[in-house]
Each structure stands twice: as structure tokens, then as C-alpha cells.
Amino acid sequence: MTETRVGLIEFGKAIHDSVTVPGLGELPGGQVSAGRAVRGARARLRRGDRIVEDNLRLGIMVRKKYFSNEVEPVTEAGFLKDVYVAVGRRDLGNGDALELYTDDAVGPDLTRQEGAASVVAPGFDPLTGFFAQVHVREGVLRSGALAALSRGGQPMRVLALAGPHEEWPRGQAGTVLLGFQCDVPPLPGDVLTAFPSPESVEQRAGTAVVHGVSDLGNGSVVAAVEVPEGRAATFTVGVSVRVLRPIGTTFNERHTVVAAGLPVLSLARGGVAVRSSAGSRVFTVGLGTRDLRQNDVLEAYVPGVPMPLAPLAPLAPPPAPPVTLVDVNSAPGESLATLPGLTPPRVATALELRRRQGGFPDVEAFGVAIGLQPHEIVRLRGRATAGRVALPETGVRQLDI
Known part of the structure; x- marks a missing residue:
């Protein structure tokens, strides 16, 4: 890797x-x-x-x-x-x-499914990226879960679930925020599959910069290193080390990991062998590699052990989701009042505009006409529809999109 x-x-x-x-x-x-x-x-x-x-x-x-x-x-x-x-x-x-x-790794383990949701109505916002109205048909969908779309693309994270809850059970419908991480934008009919994320904790012991290298001729080196000013690091004999090689400029510096899992073979301070570098900023490190250069960075760490995942119960077959949409062109005021953001003054405005102009061409136009904000209009998706209307000016019939 x-x-x-x-x-x-x-x-x-x-x-x-x-x-x-x-x-x-x-x-x-x-x-x-x-x-x-x-x-x-x-x-x-x-x-x-x-x-x-x-x-x-x-x-x-x-x-x-x-x-x-x-x-x-x-x-x-x-x-x-x-x-x-x-x-x-x-x-x-x-x-x-x-x-x-x-x-260039394959990526996280996506072999065990935690939940699945059907994409009903996707959307896009210039500020927050892609979102989708979904219906959870299997398992649970959690905020922050690893997820993937059925049409492919890189794994991503569920950035947020609309509303106060951090997870949705089977049968729940709502809007999920995916942001700008979608390699494949969601489409109606897609399946968003969620996967459990096993916790794997890696313990870092600090970094040290290589200032000089002595090749021992047996496939190993001894490097003189220094811990950066203001940082703390404690290397010990046997701890694992990564070698990070800087590339780029000062303002766009990156590091390539050229080796990992190298055990520290020896440590010395002032020419005296020690088991730990604790309390010292300058010391020497023995490593079993010859690919080490000045200005490389040594990162000491203890690999994490993934927590075992509890077995998941078999997922039940998906139910037929009951969807009752409020038609903004025919519903009475009591039904309009059940929609998110529809306060009594907005309901009154909607009824008056509908009486004067005969209806609204779509839900977005309805939201704009009664003064809803963009994020409020998003919340109407999956909850409202706009039936056919006859426009007074032309009589042309228009179908809700």
C-alpha cells in the first residue's frame, strides 16, 4: 500500500x-x-x-x-x-x-450489511452538496455510517440525518445528507447500503526527523533523529515505525509513507544503549531498512486491534412503504398545515394564491410562492406533490415533476 x-x-x-x-x-x-x-x-x-x-x-x-x-x-x-x-x-x-x-488500498470492509434504504428523491444544494429522500427498508441507517450506492462509487459517510434522531429503523423515511463526496450522484431507485464500522484504535508515540544515516551494511541502518520543537515523542525498542518522506513545497508539503511496520531494533542516547528515548529530543534509532534519507520523518505507533463485530440478525424482506403525499393543488387547509414549515399564515397564503392562480406547477414553485426558505423546501420533498392544474392564462395542463 x-x-x-x-x-x-x-x-x-x-x-x-x-x-x-x-x-x-x-x-x-x-x-x-x-x-x-x-x-x-x-x-x-x-x-x-x-x-x-x-x-x-x-x-x-x-x-x-x-x-x-x-x-x-x-x-x-x-x-x-x-x-x-x-x-x-x-x-x-x-x-x-x-x-x-x-x-491505493482496497478500502474498508464492506462485506457485512447493517441496513439498506431506497432512494426516493435525490437533490443537490450548492452549499451542502447532494442529499436524498430515502426510505429505510432493511436494518438501520445511522448518522456517520459507512455507506455505498448500488451503482458503484467510493464508500462514503452519511453526514447527517434530517431531524433529531441519530439513527432510523426499518420503515423510517427522511432526508440524508451526503455532501460532495459522491463519485456517483444518487438517482431515484438507487439503494444506499450502510455497513458497520469496527473501531480500530492506533496509538501514536510521536515523530522524529532524520538528520543523518549510517548504513550498517547488513540491510539495516542507524539514524540520528531529533524530535521537533514543541512536540513530545517516546520511542521504545520494538515499537513499530513508519517512514514518511516529504514532497512538495513549504506551503503544500505532503508526505508519502515509503515503509511501515518497521520495528525499532535499537536506541541510544549519547552513545549509550537505552530501551526508551523518553525525555530526550536527540537520539539514534536502529531500523531494518536501507531506504532511509535525511529529512525523512519517523512515526512511531502501536497498531490497533479491530473490535469484533457482533453478528447481525438476518434482514427481513422489505415492506411496501406507505406513502401519503399532500397535494398542494387540492388538499384542504388542515392537510396543508401538516407539512413541515406550513404555519397558519403560510397556509392562508397558499389557499389564497391557489384560488387566484388555479394552482402551482410543482412543489418547488409552491414553496417559493409562499415564502419558504430553500432548506424548508427540501423538507417538502417526499411529503408533498402538485397535481395537474389548468393555468388561467393558456389553459395548458401541467404535470408535477
Whole structure:
């Protein structure tokens, strides 16, 4: 496997801890402290000296507009820029970091299904990307779950479920947010399959920069290394090490993982063999490789052990989903009032406009006419329809799309 670290977002360093996105809520803010952040990138969550989750996706990324409280979508952000993101976890906080990377690995295990939902009505928003009205037909669908569409594409994360609940049982209908991570945009009739995410925790012991290498001639080297100023690292004999090789410029520096799983064969401080480098910034490391260069970075770690997944019960056959749509061109006021966002004044406005103009060509036009905001119109999808109407001006009959 070849992995390239393309960027790092550290939370707690942005000017604002979070921003509010209409229809979505608060997004946590961080600063790009290395490389670049690119929308859609894979990410792993680093919390202190642990990697607590892998295979996250940078599904939404926005920035605050200059001299304004509004936000705008961005496809990438460079060194020292503040960004606000959604990756499939709601617990990002100060001190956390997202390590952005690319690799040629097959990807996460998608052999065990946790749930499946039918896509009823997909949509797209310029700020938050793709979303879809779905109906859960098997198992459960959770916020943050690994998911894949039946027509292919890379695995992604369910960034959010509309409403107060973090998971939906079989039979539940609602809107899921997928953001900009979709290689294959959702279409009606697609199946969104969710998979369990086993927790695998990797313990990091710190990094050290190589300043000199002595080849021992037997397939191994001794490297003089230094822990970066302001960082802490404790290497021990036997711990695993990755070799990260820097590429790119100062403002777009990336690191390629050229080796992993190398055990530390020996340690020394001041020419004296030791079992641990604790308390020292400068020491020497013995490794069983000859591919080591000046300025390489050694990353010491203890691999995580995946937690076993509990067996899942067989999924029941999908039920026929009952769908009762409110026709905005014929429903009485009491029925219109059951739709999300339809306050009594808006119901009155809808009835008056319908009386004057004969109806609405589609649900979106209905929402705009009565003053709904875009995120409120999205909530009508899957709940409302617009039947045929005769337009007063021409008599042409129009069918709801």
C-alpha cells in the first residue's frame, strides 16, 4: 500500500470554533496546519496520541466570507486557512485533528450489511452538496455510517440525518445528507447500503526527523533523529515505525509513507544503549531498512486491534412503504398545515394564491410562492406533490415533476 498524507486540519486553531449552515446546523472549524485540504478527501480522526476512526470523508467544506457572517462552499483550502467541515462525526472538538490522505488500498470492509434504504428523491444544494429522500427498508441507517450506492462509487459517510434522531429503523423515511463526496450522484431507485464500522484504535508515540544515516551494511541502518520543537515523542525498542518522506513545497508539503511496520531494533542516547528515548529530543534509532534519507520523518505507533463485530440478525424482506403525499393543488387547509414549515399564515397564503392562480406547477414553485426558505423546501420533498392544474392564462395542463 502506498499512502500519501496530503494535509492536516487542527481544530481549536480557527478564529471561530464553528459556523452555522442554513438547514444543517453548526459545522466545527479548524485550521489547515499542513498541506492542503481538498473537499472529498479521505480522513482519519486523530485525538491526542490516538487514531480513533479511519475512512472518514471530507464531505462538506465551507469558509466564512470576508467581512460577513455568511459562508461559502470551497473545493480546497491551503496552508493556514480556516475551514468548517462535515465528515460523518458530530463530536469534533478543540484538540482534535483530521489527517487527510490518499492511498491505493482496497478500502474498508464492506462485506457485512447493517441496513439498506431506497432512494426516493435525490437533490443537490450548492452549499451542502447532494442529499436524498430515502426510505429505510432493511436494518438501520445511522448518522456517520459507512455507506455505498448500488451503482458503484467510493464508500462514503452519511453526514447527517434530517431531524433529531441519530439513527432510523426499518420503515423510517427522511432526508440524508451526503455532501460532495459522491463519485456517483444518487438517482431515484438507487439503494444506499450502510455497513458497520469496527473501531480500530492506533496509538501514536510521536515523530522524529532524520538528520543523518549510517548504513550498517547488513540491510539495516542507524539514524540520528531529533524530535521537533514543541512536540513530545517516546520511542521504545520494538515499537513499530513508519517512514514518511516529504514532497512538495513549504506551503503544500505532503508526505508519502515509503515503509511501515518497521520495528525499532535499537536506541541510544549519547552513545549509550537505552530501551526508551523518553525525555530526550536527540537520539539514534536502529531500523531494518536501507531506504532511509535525511529529512525523512519517523512515526512511531502501536497498531490497533479491530473490535469484533457482533453478528447481525438476518434482514427481513422489505415492506411496501406507505406513502401519503399532500397535494398542494387540492388538499384542504388542515392537510396543508401538516407539512413541515406550513404555519397558519403560510397556509392562508397558499389557499389564497391557489384560488387566484388555479394552482402551482410543482412543489418547488409552491414553496417559493409562499415564502419558504430553500432548506424548508427540501423538507417538502417526499411529503408533498402538485397535481395537474389548468393555468388561467393558456389553459395548458401541467404535470408535477
